[in-house]
Amino acid sequence: MKKFVKEFLRGIIKENPTFVLxxxxxxxxxxxxxxxxxxxxxxxxxxxxxxxxVIISLIRNFVPERIRIPCYIVVIATFVTITxxxxxxxxxxxxxxLGIYVPLIVVNCIVLGRAxxxxxxxxxxxxxxxxxxxxxxxxxxxxxxxxxxxxxxAGKLLGQVVIKGFAPAFVLGMPSGALLVIGLLLGFFxxxxxxxx
Amino acid sequence: xxxxxxxxxxxxxHKDESINKIMWMVVLSLLPVGIAGVIIFGRSALWVIGLGIxxxxxxxxxxxxxxxxxVTLFDGSAFLTGLLLxxxxxxxxxxxxxxxxxxxxxxxxxxxxxxxxxxxxxPALAGRVFLMASWPKYMTTFTRPLNYDAITSxxxxxxxxxxxxxxxxxxxxxxLGKRGGCIGEVCILALLLGxxxxxxxxxISWHIPLTYIFSVGTxxxxxxxxxxxxxxxxxxxxxxxxxxxxxxxxxxxxxxxLTRKGQLIFGLGCGxxxxxxxxxxxxxxxxxxxxxxxxxxxxxxxxxxxxxxxGTK
Numbered sequence: 001m002k003k004f005v006k007e008f009l010r011g012i013i014k015e016n017p018t019f020v021l022x023x024x025x026x027x028x029x030x031x032x033x034x035x036x037x038x039x040x041x042x043x044x045x046x047x048x049x050x051x052x053x054v055i056i057s058l059i060r061n062f063v064p065e066r067i068r069i070p071c072y073i074v075v076i077a078t079f080v081t082i083t084x085x086x087x088x089x090x091x092x093x094x095x096x097x098l099g100i101y102v103p104l105i106v107v108n109c110i111v112l113g114r115a116x117x118x119x120x121x122x123x124x125x126x127x128x129x130x131x132x133x134x135x136x137x138x139x140x141x142x143x144x145x146x147x148x149x150x151x152x153x154a155g156k157l158l159g160q161v162v163i164k165g166f167a168p169a170f171v172l173g174m175p176s177g178a179l180l181v182i183g184l185l186l187g188f189f190x191x192x193x194x195x196x197x
Numbered sequence: 198x199x200x201x202x203x204x205x206x207x208x209x210x211h212k213d214e215s216i217n218k219i220m221w222m223v224v225l226s227l228l229p230v231g232i233a234g235v236i237i238f239g240r241s242a243l244w245v246i247g248l249g250i251x252x253x254x255x256x257x258x259x260x261x262x263x264x265x266x267x268v269t270l271f272d273g274s275a276f277l278t279g280l281l282l283x284x285x286x287x288x289x290x291x292x293x294x295x296x297x298x299x300x301x302x303x304x305x306x307x308x309x310x311x312x313x314x315x316x317x318x319x320p321a322l323a324g325r326v327f328l329m330a331s332w333p334k335y336m337t338t339f340t341r342p343l344n345y346d347a348i349t350s351x352x353x354x355x356x357x358x359x360x361x362x363x364x365x366x367x368x369x370x371x372x373l374g375k376r377g378g379c380i381g382e383v384c385i386l387a388l389l390l391g392x393x394x395x396x397x398x399x400x401i402s403w404h405i406p407l408t409y410i411f412s413v414g415t416x417x418x419x420x421x422x423x424x425x426x427x428x429x430x431x432x433x434x435x436x437x438x439x440x441x442x443x444x445x446x447x448x449x450x451x452x453x454x455l456t457r458k459g460q461l462i463f464g465l466g467c468g469x470x471x472x473x474x475x476x477x478x479x480x481x482x483x484x485x486x487x488x489x490x491x492x493x494x495x496x497x498x499x500x501x502x503x504x505x506x507x508g509t510k
Contacts, residue, residue: 167291169331176330180305187309 004129011133018141018182019189023109027101028142029178035158038146039139040094041101044083046135048105051079053119053131060120072115073106080106110138148181149173206455206504216313219400219450220273226391227280227445233374233384237342238288242380245295246283253279253299260308274313278302281321284381284441285485286328287339294335298324318492319452322485329485339377350377353436358481371435382438392444404460405453405467406443410434412468413475420476433475442484443467452492459495459502466491 017023027045031037055075063071084102087095095102105111114134119127151157153172171177234242257275261268279299286295302324310316329336341350351359353366353376370376374384381388395401414430421428433439447453447467454463467487474483 167332167335169297169327170333171327171330174330184305184309 004125007126007129008133011130011135011137012140013137015134016137016141016189017110017134018138018145019186021110021113022186023113024111024138025182027104027108028145029175029182031098031101032142032146032149032178032181033173034097034150034154034156035143035146036094037097038142040087040091040098042135042139042142044087044098044102045105045108045110045138046132047083048076048079048108049111049114049135049138050128050131051082052076052111052115053127054124056115056119057122057124057127063120068120069112069116072112072120076111076115077106110134145178145181145185148185149177153177216274217272220277222398222400223395223445224273224277224280226394227277227284227381229387229390230284230381230384230441231280233387234284234288234380237374237383238340238380242288244292245286245288245290245380246280248292249283249286249295249299250276250279252296253282253303256300256303257308260304261312264308266312269313272313275303278307278320278324281381281446282324285321285325285379285438287336287378288380289338289340290335294328294332298328301327314451316451317495318489319446319449322446322489322492325485326489339379341377342375342383352377352481353432354475354481368431368435371432376436378436379438379441382441385435385440388440388444392440395444395448401444401448402457402460404457405447405464408461408464409443409447409467409471410439412465413439413472416468416472417476420472433472437475437482438484439471442471442488446485447488447491452495454495454498454502456499456502456504459498462498462502463491463495466494 011017015021018025018028024045027041031041052072052075056072059071059075080103083105084095087098087102114130118130122130147157149172151162152169153174155161155163155166155168169177172181231246234246253275254270258268258270261270279295279302282298282302283295286298302320305327306318306320306323307313307316337355339350339352353371366376372385374386376383392401392406396403414434417433418428418430419425443464447464454460467484470487470490471483474480474486480486
């Protein structure tokens with residue numbers, strides 16, 4: 001049991017996909033404009049990660065070495081298609097807000113990265129825990145970034161005005177603001193790690 | 198930092214000048230500009246300048262204590278950053294705008310990179326561009342000069358950009374600063390006085406400012422509104438923040454090239470970008486963006502314009 005918890009926690013702090021592995025920055029930069037977007041993207045990516053990790057771990061002994069990447073991509077693309085269809089059916093507004101970045105989860109480096117580096121070599125349960133941990137780690141990072149950007153860039157949280165009379169800094173809602181916030185947070189977490197070491 | 202090597206161009210002569218002395222001299226040379234700004238725009242300009250300077254100093258002190266660096270509040274660099282940022286703001290902005298701008302300039306523009314001498318971008322301009330992108334409404338509301346009742350008016354360049362005709366504004370008005378604009382950019386006379394002092398002391402060379410101004414003048418003359426060679430070059434030189442930018446911000450030691458050849462390229466690049474933004478870009482004014490973009494190009498300019506080592510081919 002303790003081992004599973006370790007697999008799970010690793011993705012959240014020690015190997016956080018966004019702040020430590022620095023993977024999957026494209027959707028992080030693009031959709032972190034509002035908290036709602038962040039939550040949506042986080043859940044979608046977590047679902048894909050979980051599904052692909054489990055399936056790839058299951059088929060790891062049958063897939064020939066040479067064509068493993070196309071096989072993984074097919075598995076991942078299947079889950080992304082499921083996610084996209086479900087999102088379109090039950091939350092069209094969110095789907096519109098995330099736009100092209102939902103289908104682009106297929107090429108999200110975290111998903112293929114975990115498949116190649118972990119799930120193709122580990123047991124099903126371990127892969128499940130790893131996928132869950134990584135997904136939650138990615139979601140938490142997205143939440144942090146999008147909360148900062150939505151609050152400072154639009155003066156809102158989850159679409160609600162928080163402080164009246166607060167003049168938001170538009171730049172944080174723009175792409176340059178995303179780079180600025182992520183850069184500063186990366187630096188901050190590196191500093192924390194350095195202090196600890 | 199075991200190998201603390203200082204990179205500069207030869208000859209490496211020792212001089213009596215120090216950072217402190219140069220910085221405070223630049224502040225002194227900017228004094229007439231501030232006085233002119235306060236006379237033109239009234240007391241609110243004084244508030245903006247004061248708030249800019251004080252908050253820059255406080256930010257610098259706090260960040261240096263937090264990062265456990267030597268506290269160098271009196272070397273004049275933070276003072277100068279706050280002052281230049283305030284000069285780049287309209288005279289009647291909400292009180293928190295210069296505070297946020299100064300904090301951004303010092304924190305993100307300078308201290309994040311490791312403090313004075315390490316920054317890539319001119320801190321004051323970084324602060325201004327941040328404010329411009331964040332609160333465009335406050336940053337583009339200008340008050341009419343010599344009218345302390347806060348009647349808003351557009352800058353001459355903004356009027357030109359909108360395609361309206363400029364009324365009763367003479368070159369003489371532009372030269373003395375009787376126009377809408379930022380606190381420190383309007384009075385060309387005071388700016389030239391300050392620049393003359395820096396020239397006489399040898400703190401800035403002619404390479405960047407003159408190539409900058411000359412290239413803006415040439416380009417705006419060639420690509421005039423009524424076809425080639427019809428532009429109003431004198432208007433373009435006297436309006437906007439060109440003089441302030443060319444003499445006081447493009448010449449920043451840290452963020453401009455070290456070699457003379459590099460400085461010529463830097464000035465030309467600034468001029469080209471400014472003219473392109475003014476003539477064809479979305480904004481009426483492009484001095485701050487032009488200088489920041491060339492700041493980013495400075496390391497590569499330095500690399501390719503290294504002086505020939507004496508005795509080699």
